[in-house]
Amino acid sequence: MNKYNVAIVGVTGAVGQEFLKLIEERNFPFDNLKMLASKRSAGKKINFMGKEYTVEETTNDSFKDVKIALFAGGAASKMFAPAAVEAGAVVIDNSSSFRMDPNVPLVVPEVNPQAIARHKGIIANPNCSTIIMVMALKPLYDIAKIKRVVVSTYQAVSGAGREGMDELKNQVDEIVNNKPVNSNVLPVASLDKHYQIAFNLLPQIDVFKENLYTKEEMKMIDETMKIMEDSSMRITATTVRVPVYRSHAESVNVEFVDEVSVEAARAALSKFPGVKICDDPDNMIYPQPLNTSGKDDVEVGRIRKDYSIEHGLNFWVCGDQIRKGAALNALQIAEYIIKNS
Template sequence: MKKYNVAILGATGAVGQEFLNLIEERNFPFNELKLLASHRSAGKKIQFMGKEYTVEEATHDSFENIDIALFAGGAASKTFAPSAVKAGAIVIDNSSAFRMDPEVPLVVPEVNPQAIARHKGIIANPNCSTIIMVMALKPIYDLAKIKRIVVSTYQAVSGGGKEAMAELETQVKSIVEGKPVVANILPGASLPKHYQIAFNLIPQIDVFQDNLYTKEEMKMINETHKIMEDDNIGITATTIRVPVYRSHAESINIELEKEVSLEDVKEALSKFDGVTVHDNPAEMEYPMPLMTSGKNDVYVGRIRKDYSIANALNLWVCGDQIRKGAALNALQIAEYMIEHDMVK
């Protein structure tokens, strides 16, 4: 099998580290591996598959002879993606920088792989919550078009990065030990106010827009329209940060254009690659963040009719934000391109 030179930008962060875990787990065919980060992390040593790698500071010259550049996300994407493409690399970007660019495919490989062929050097990874949602929506959409979606998310602190995860742990310890709780990260380190997340919920992820939705909520709406290639779907979202380390959960209400049986819905979900149906109310079995953390699939349960309106369903969906919601999805895009001889 042909092997490829791979660069990981943001190699020391949570998503960058997950890239490394998955490359080893999935036996990804890499030849040379270049680990890139900011000046602050340059020089750090990382042991990977029996070899020691030195993290390099990312520059515009870092992508020479690189075939696939996996960008973990952040402001560096806009800075370095054009340079990587100019050097001949295919960029698979986990930031929001290019998602709504009409020239850039926004891809979940199980949902819209046909979009990959339209790339011009950059392919965007959707928002983590969007990925988890559309994985559950696509098999249902193929049964009956979706008219409207009402989604509420319960998002783990992993979505705020390693610092948010560390702050949850510190706050829990402080509470248990009777010490003052310090909040410096959530709902966002760059925002003017911060709140305790331990034993709390924060109904804000990212900044508020003029329409009073947060940027995260609008990402879910706009990205779902683009991925599903259907702007006629009505979508409303409320995104909430919860005191869970890892794996996002979503309560999704779906109104369909026609009646579909629960049996057909469950069968379609069960047959869809990357989805596991875990739905047995009689035995109190349903997806939860603890059981889905570290897993690759998106799990769906609490599948039931919405009796308040015709042709509607309720779903409860859980998925690992760092895996399928980020690193795994990006790596699957690369795997798809390799499998279909789209990487030269």
């Protein structure tokens, strides 16, 4: 089997660390592995699969001989992805920098693998909440066209990276030790104003836009239409940060053009790769973030009719947003490219 020179930009972050776990777990065929991050982490040692690696600062010269560049470094994508492409690498990017660029495919391999072939060097991984939602929407869309989607998210603090997780842990420690609570990261680290997330909910993820939606909400709306290749679909979203470490949950209401029974929805969802039905109300079985954390599958449950409209269903979906919502989805894209090259 061919082996590929791989670079991970942002290897010290939440998504970067998950890339390492998945590369080992999935036996990803890498040859040389470059571990890249910012200047802050340069020189740091990482032991991986029996070898010690030294983290390097990412520069435009980091990508010589690299064939697959996995980007999980936030703003680093805009700064260095063009240099990686120039050096001959295929970039698979977790940031939002290129997602809505018409020249960049936005891909969930189970949903729109056909888009991968259109790439010109960069392939974008969608927003994590979008990936988890479209994994459940696609099998339903295949049995009946979707008219409208109303989604509310319950997003884990790790969606805000390492510092989001540290913030929740530190606040819980402060509270149980009767100390004053410090809030420095959420809802948006780069803003001046912060709120407590421990024992609280924040209905703001990312900054507000002029239309009063947050950027996260607009990402779910715009990206879903691009991935599903259907701009006629009406979508509205409310995205909320919850004091959960890992795995996003979403309450999704779908209106179809034609009738879709609960049984037909279950049958379609259960056949779809990467989706697991977890729905047994008699035995109180439903998806929970604690159960999907560290797992590859997106779990769907609470599937029921929406009696307030003619052809509607409600369901609840949970998925590990660092895995399927980021690193796993990106690695699956890389695996698809390798298999089809």
